[in-house]
Amino acid sequence: MTSLDKTFFPGEQRDDFTVIGSVTQRADALGHVTGRTAFFEDLTPPGLLHLKMARSQRHHARIAGVDLSDALAVDGVVRILTHADIPNNLYTPLKLIGVEPDDEPILAEDTVRYLGDPICAVVAETEAAAYEAVARIRVTYQDLPAVFDVEEALAEGAPLVNEYQGHNYFTYEGHHCRRLRFGDVDEAFARADHVFEWRYESAPIEHAPTETTGCIVVPQPDGRLRIHSDTQACFFTLDNTALILGTPFNKLRIVGGTVGGGFGGKVDIVVEPVACVAAMLTNRPVKFVYTRYEEMQVSSPRAAERIYIKDAVMNDGRILGRKIILYVDAGAYARHSPYGTTKAAAHMPGPYAIPNVWADCHCVFTNRTPSSAMRGFGVTIADFALESQMDRIARALEMDPLRLRLLNAYRDGDMKAHRKVAEGTALIEVIQKAAAMVGHELPAEFRRMSSAEGR
């Protein structure tokens, strides 16, 4: 049993844990080292069909025509699904928590909005036959102007990415962005000794799990569909799939929970609905698993973000005001990005007590691969920007970056920009401990600071 450090918050920490601090074997490790862990693809039901997707080769285009005749002639092709085969073709995953509108087709209807947008699903006896048929599908496109930059997408005259959204931004309760208003930042800028404004930007980040996204759907004798999936969100997937299929939830059963790497990304509903439709229409088991190329090209990444931060700072390092303009690149469809943008807004202005805060956080549609969830989405890139900003301010003021943070760190009882009173804060103690561990000297007044004491 490892003893816990009780230097800070005496009386608040328990030390009667029986698992924390002890060595406990992972429940799944024996299966892993013997090769007996069953991942979704370790299932070969008799009569298994293979599904491969024909995808858009354009960033933004009208579909003038789809010719399936050569593809259907490939030996071993059983069926080719189009949007007409999907009961409720239009969806958005967050509708389960009331998010609107449905903005993404399972299979493209008349428009493709990003390179890789799914158009037709080939179902065949072998993978090779499915690939061959995909290669023989002839799609005629009429190119539309595309936009790949968040600020260009919001500019006057930009091409409309997603007609269902109606604008190139997600609408939050009637507003064009998620907003945060606390105090008066303009007054703070007028009063400040210094105003610092910098821009931060990130690229999309792919989770790259070693096991690609996929599922095997097996029709059951009782009419239910059993879905073997590597989703990280079994019930979320089940509910969304049922809505897309137009079936009661109890007609579906998900077998999951064993995930060959997810990293927060296997939560989109991108393979199960179309595989279920294929299994229903053929009454045979169907496997739809991404290739490595698809995993890199079309599985949704962490969103690219662009963040402007403008701070009102006094000579002694106190931050009086912080103004943030943040853009999340959702790509062509909403997926989980409206939620990620809200998380980014909720994270501002970082773990600091700043009396005046103004933030506009935009969830923007572009003709890029839809972005979605990944470990701490909305927060990680915001933290990169916020903490880079703190370091740059410290450098500009020739001040110790830890002292700058300690001076501005939030404490229990502080009113945060979201009108919540901070509690359970520990930033001060973490910095003090980290400084001690690396031998970074702090003056006595900084060592005496405490999250528990009001300022």
Added chain:
Amino acid sequence: MASTVVSLRLNGRPAEFLARPGTSLLSSLRDSLGLMAAKRGCAQGGCGTCTVLLDGRPVMSCLVAVETIEGASVRTLEGVAADDGRLDAVQSAFLDGFATQCGFCTAGMIMVAESLLAGNPDPSRDEVVEAISGNVCRCTGYASIIAAILDAARRKREVDVV
């Protein structure tokens, strides 16, 4: 396009099966022989999750056209533990050393380690790193995997001394 009968020595036993033209060893193991330990992570030779031993040497089984290795000896993770289920030194070291996370790379890592230790009972850390350089652990558990392989080498040497 006629299928071909392929015969292999598989985990010490004879195996015979049909393969469609162009089938990989990985697909045959999984789809025809029901051996699921080797995984399809990329089917491009880039991730190492499908690593098996072909005539004693680690290869990416997704890149081996199975018709071209008629008569060869193939060893997979299913053939590593003793018949009574006892784990071998590498498996035990992975288990005890918390060298698994999601488990998807584990089979490939263990097969590489089996081959390395068969030819080099006392590898350096650098030699272990080179041996697994074709195997991706996206959970980034490399430190414990490398430690487990070095630990397995120690365990095997101790057994050999006894």
Added chain:
Amino acid sequence: MITAVRIPGSLASAAEYAAAGGWIMAGGTVVMAQVNNGSVDASELISLRAAGLSGIRVADDMVHIGATTTFREVAELEFLADAVRTIASPSIRNLATVGGNLFVPQPYGDFAVCLLALDATVHIAGSGENRAAKVGEPLARGEIVTGVSFARPAAGTWFYRKAMRRKLNSAAIVAVAAVVHTEGGVVSSARIALGGVAPRPVRAVSAERVLVGRWLDAAALDEAGAAARADIEPFDDAYASAWYRTRVLPVHLRRAVLR
């Protein structure tokens, strides 16, 4: 879709199949990856595994390597061992062959860069006469590379360096292979090949011209490296930008020779 895999037991038989349009495959590391994603534009594969093209012969300082010799085997040639260790991973080197490496697009195909620097002869068989070619010469339909041969460089004249994103198993940002002879510290001849900086391995003839007649020191190598920028057609990829490759080329050319 692949409808047949041929495993000819002789070169002549392999050439016949190749003439009929099948794809030649040796280790499978390139071709099978394409089979697996359905992008092979042929219906037949022709495996060279049984065609008798494997093995290394060394005689009178001439080295002959059969086309289907794997890189694990090539690593047994001591002067090439360090270069081979920069190519892919041991598991891939157990399959990948010298012949196949000649057809791998840059920034892969490091061994082809070595062969270019070694002024290797590529031996080609086909329906007609056997012929000898230089590294990089295209093959006609039905032709098969049977092996490569080159003079083993004298001690201290072989140089190789590959800059990568990782220490092992990564493609070339810049690969430099060179045979440089000196007499009394002055360069008497230089043959330098570069990888990762053009669609195919290229000779750095401008660098060679700078070096001949010069003391082999950092100043001469820096000048040669800068000159080599005239010999490249760099590209952007996931490993590095064209700009970066151009920028660091002289550094790695110098380090290849001075270590």
